[in-house]
Amino acid sequence: MSDxxxxxxxxxxxxxxxxxxxxxxxxxxxxxEGAELAVEIAxxxxxxxxxxxxxxxxxTPWERVQISRHPxxxxxxxxxxxxxxxxxxxxxxxLYGDDAAMFAGLASLGTRKVAVLGHRKGRNTTENVRxxxxxxxxxxxxxxxxxxxxxDRFGLPIVTFLDTAGAYPGLEDEDRGQAWAIxxxxxxxxxxxxxxxxxxIGEGGSGGALAIGFxxxxxxxxxxYYSVISPEMCATILHKEPARAAEASGCLQLTAQDLExxxxxxxxxxxxxxxxxxxxxxVMGAVGTAVARxxxxxxxxxxxxxxxxxxERLRAIGEYSxx
Amino acid sequence: MPISDxxxxxxxxxxxxxxxxxxxxxxxxxxxxxxxxxxxRTLYAGDLERGLGVCPSCGRHHQLTADQRIDMxxxxxxxxxxxxxxxxxxxxEFRSGKPYAEAIEAAQDNTGLPEAVLTGRALMGGLPVVxxxxxxxxxxxxMGSVVGERIARAFESxxxxxxxxxxxxxxGGARMQEGMLSLMQMAKTAxxxxxxxxxxxxxxxxxxxPTMGGVTASFAxxxxxxxxxxxxxxxxxGPRLVERTIRRALPKGFQTAESLLGHGMIDLVVxxxxxxxxxxxxxxxxxxxxx
Ligand SMILES: [Zn+2]
Numbered sequence: 001m002s003d004x005x006x007x008x009x010x011x012x013x014x015x016x017x018x019x020x021x022x023x024x025x026x027x028x029x030x031x032x033e034g035a036e037l038a039v040e041i042a043x044x045x046x047x048x049x050x051x052x053x054x055x056x057x058x059x060t061p062w063e064r065v066q067i068s069r070h071p072x073x074x075x076x077x078x079x080x081x082x083x084x085x086x087x088x089x090x091x092x093x094x095l096y097g098d099d100a101a102m103f104a105g106l107a108s109l110g111t112r113k114v115a116v117l118g119h120r121k122g123r124n125t126t127e128n129v130r131x132x133x134x135x136x137x138x139x140x141x142x143x144x145x146x147x148x149x150x151x152d153r154f155g156l157p158i159v160t161f162l163d164t165a166g167a168y169p170g171l172e173d174e175d176r177g178q179a180w181a182i183x184x185x186x187x188x189x190x191x192x193x194x195x196x197x198x199x200x201i202g203e204g205g206s207g208g209a210l211a212i213g214f215x216x217x218x219x220x221x222x223x224x225y226y227s228v229i230s231p232e233m234c235a236t237i238l239h240k241e242p243a244r245a246a247e248a249s250g251c252l253q254l255t256a257q258d259l260e261x262x263x264x265x266x267x268x269x270x271x272x273x274x275x276x277x278x279x280x281x282x283v284m285g286a287v288g289t290a291v292a293r294x295x296x297x298x299x300x301x302x303x304x305x306x307x308x309x310x311x312e313r314l315r316a317i318g319e320y321s322x323x
Numbered sequence: 324m325p326i327s328d329x330x331x332x333x334x335x336x337x338x339x340x341x342x343x344x345x346x347x348x349x350x351x352x353x354x355x356x357x358x359x360x361x362x363x364r365t366l367y368a369g370d371l372e373r374g375l376g377v378c379p380s381c382g383r384h385h386q387l388t389a390d391q392r393i394d395m396x397x398x399x400x401x402x403x404x405x406x407x408x409x410x411x412x413x414x415x416e417f418r419s420g421k422p423y424a425e426a427i428e429a430a431q432d433n434t435g436l437p438e439a440v441l442t443g444r445a446l447m448g449g450l451p452v453v454x455x456x457x458x459x460x461x462x463x464x465x466m467g468s469v470v471g472e473r474i475a476r477a478f479e480s481x482x483x484x485x486x487x488x489x490x491x492x493x494x495g496g497a498r499m500q501e502g503m504l505s506l507m508q509m510a511k512t513a514x515x516x517x518x519x520x521x522x523x524x525x526x527x528x529x530x531x532x533p534t535m536g537g538v539t540a541s542f543a544x545x546x547x548x549x550x551x552x553x554x555x556x557x558x559x560x561g562p563r564l565v566e567r568t569i570r571r572a573l574p575k576g577f578q579t580a581e582s583l584l585g586h587g588m589i590d591l592v593v594x595x596x597x598x599x600x601x602x603x604x605x606x607x608x609x610x611x612x613x614x
Contacts, residue, residue, distance in 0.1 A: 167540075173559075174578055178559040179558065189510075190513060207559070210509055210510060228498075228506035311518070315515075317508070318468030318469075318511070
């Protein structure tokens, strides 16, 4: 792994990366200076393998949150390029503006035509600024809703990709009705007469994720999260200490595994050891397959049955008792 | 009957009065004297209650308890609670900060309410309605499974009986101690609201101080007509978060009913003294359309 040093390192990976770097320099010594280090190298390789396995097979919720935010993780744009063909982006909310933080468009998935919605994150500063770090303004949600209605009108299934820390908490966003825009998406998504398949690919931050984040199937990547509030904000509210986000991540039960256990997620797509960024092509392929399979299942249902079952799905969510 | 008489005409208080002033003390306390956060004057509690919680000096609309809200909105004695038997669980066994189960128990003891919302059938000006009122004293009237369920059932009850729905809303947002189950109540209540809208049954929302977060971003703003009380704080993101985001002080009046009226987000700002008549007028008008 010659690109070890250049790789983005998550805080919890540091011990592994240190060890990997040590291994690199040993190998370098052995090659360049002809030192006889075969035994040491083999031992260190074994150690690196063991640590890697231990580290990545016992991930805490907070470590998964970090992986979900990894900048090299496949983003909505990558799925559009890799999983779909004939992508036509549709711009604007027809009311005020076009929000680049929200992708909306039409595409082919295999032989099927679909509408695609997704939060967008960038991989460099320019992209991140353009995409507002994945946090939509009201215009983004209104564009998404417009395309939901378009899909509804022309019978196109809707596929959505969740990857946002949340709706943007700006001043003008409030004035322009951020809450109204999200609420309207929720109402519309609940009643479109076409299948809706949602994929949690990274961050699923609160109302901004939910606006395009429920439907007939919820597929979660192994290290994606979906939460009512960010771990940092939760820690701030409870303890006035954002640093206690790790603890909050555990309490909130926000991992893909938690969602599956609670019956909220239908499927968890496995990621390679260490996260989707280690093998994006395989992960995106698996997502494409899972989405196509879900659409096959849902395609068999008449529209009335589809929206009735979507409503029942939502109505069943919640835990309470009757005295 | 003048509106102030509804308080006096109240036959009985169905829930015990709070034993101590609520935290933050913006709501009406049970003590003899209360301090108005608007004008900082000390007021006689009886005067404030007779004035429907509106400060006689500065006009500030203080928060009302669920019982007070029912009394000021509904015809005397007409409120008939539904789904009063629902109780929150502790699905996440949330232990960070104050354990959730304890927080619920404390809120129940403090308010005499089973949860942050009361829903039921009632009459308003003789019109049958389904009504729901939220009480901010109960864990900030945050929306967990029970609030979401009662609100969804209120929508369904209005839909089944084809009678208008009136919700008096206050909330800090989603109830984080219920995690994703809480977030999904937004989708659940929005879906129920969409069904009522599709059925052509009127829904009037009264946004009161404060209405924030996941409640604003779901059923609260999906009403046919959105009425707000003067000075009510209404928004999605909390003001402190917005301030941190924009890195400057917030303008005066930000996220208030009046500011949102100016931005075209709500239909009306109505003083509490004429709120009941206004809502009845709206319902009469909306209901007349189908006849
Ligand atoms: Zn005052």
